[in-house]
Amino acid sequence: MTTDKGTTTGTPATPPTTAPDSAGGPRTLAWRRRRASAARFWRQYRTHRSGVAGLAALLLFALAAVTAPLLVGSDVDNVTDAPGSPLERPSSEFPFGTDRFGRDLFGLVIWGARVSLLVGLLAAVLSVAxxxxxxxxxxxxxxxxxxxxxxxxxxxxxxxxxxxAIALATVMSRSLVTIVVAIGVTTWPTTARLVRAQTLAVETRPYIERARALGGGHWHVMSRHVLPQVMPLVLAQTTLIISAAILAEATLAFLGLGDPTGVSWGGLLQDAREAGAVSAGHWWYLVPPGIAIAVVALAFTLCGRAVESVLNPRLGVSR
Structure with a gap:
């Protein structure tokens, strides 16, 4: 319709509407990408038979540690009301035998998993951080x-x-915190060397220069660009350090520098040494905690190698 002034009138134009975001928004899209990345990681990880075997062993030990109060009770380390006689051989009642106080070694090994795994995880996290x-x-x-x-x-x-670690554990009070700190502050240099080398490689990439040209500060570059690129290396290094931390905790406990109020695999070996289990032939006192330490350390190592192979296929780790 045309007016006398030469202008055209009609139905007002409807402003364009924004089509709904099929992805549900940036956050939803980011979560979808993360889930897809995790699914892709798992598909590649499960092709490594050794890594899957190590993960299954770790899940079994973690389940035993979490459910220890239900499996063996919370008074398994009570020396005043032990259920058996001292140093009994393995039997149907006591599958792993008894220790020098008559306590069930099966329950002690299960309960010791809580301390050994906790110390290994916390010490590794501190070291990697x-x-x-x-x-x-x-x-x-x-x-x-x-x-x-x-x-x-x-x-x-x-x-x-x-x-x-022995020097730190000696001058500090004997507790789990001391063990974690002693291991964590003495095992970080390898991670620092690896992360620095990766950081130097990332800093030479063009998008780092663009970020600086656009006004990105030191914190922005390190947190938004460098750290995400080194996190895969950090994750793989963490799984490898956990096994070393568990072995270090067992060593310190074996030397009598562990927490005297808790039960750990290294503490059981130290008790066996004090009881003269080696010279007396009480093999059941030594074998269960020793095998538990070896299996968990090997499982974390297998998982770490598998993670390294997935994150960096050029390593060519055997499956």
Whole structure:
């Protein structure tokens, strides 16, 4: 319809409407990508038979540790009301035999999984956190800071880790926190070296230069661009360090530097040594906790190698 002024009138134009986001929004899209990435990771991981076997063993030990109060009771470490006689051989009543106090070794091994796994996990997390922080900052800032930090790292690398852990556990009070700190602050240098090398490689990529040109600061570059690229390496390193942390906890407990109020696999070996199990031929006192330590350490190592192979196929880890 045309008016006398030469203008055209009609139905007002409807403003364009935005089509609904089929993905449900940026967050939904991000979660879908993460789920797809996790599904892709699992499809590749399960092709590694050794990694699947290690994961199955870890799940079995974790289930036993979580359900220990239901499986063996919460008074399994009571020395005043032991259910059996001292140093009984394995039988239908006591599958692993009894210790020098008459306690059921099967229940002690199950209960000891709680302490050994907890200490291994916490010590590994602390070690990887320290190593990642030092590695990322040393690779990003460089200069005198990187020189000083890496010289300190080299000093920790050449020093025997077990000796440093023993020294820390000796001067501090005997507790689980002491064991975690002693292991965590002495095993981080390897992670720091690996993360720094990966950070230096990431910092040379073009998108890092674009981020800096657009005004991205140090924290933005490290947290948004560098850290996500080094996280796969950190994840693989964590699984490998856990096995070393469990062995270190067992060693410290065997030397009498563990928590005297808790039951751990290393503490059981230390009790067996004090009871003269080796010279007396009480093999059942030594074998169960020793096998448990070896199996869990091997399982974490297998999982770590499988994770490395999935995240970096060029490693060519055998399946």
């Amino acid at each position: 320290i190593g990642t922080l030092i590695g990322v900052t040393a690779g990003h800032f460089r200069g005198w800071y990187a020189t000083v930090v890496m010289r300190v790292t080299d000093w920790f690398l050449v020093m025997p880790t077990l000796v440093l």
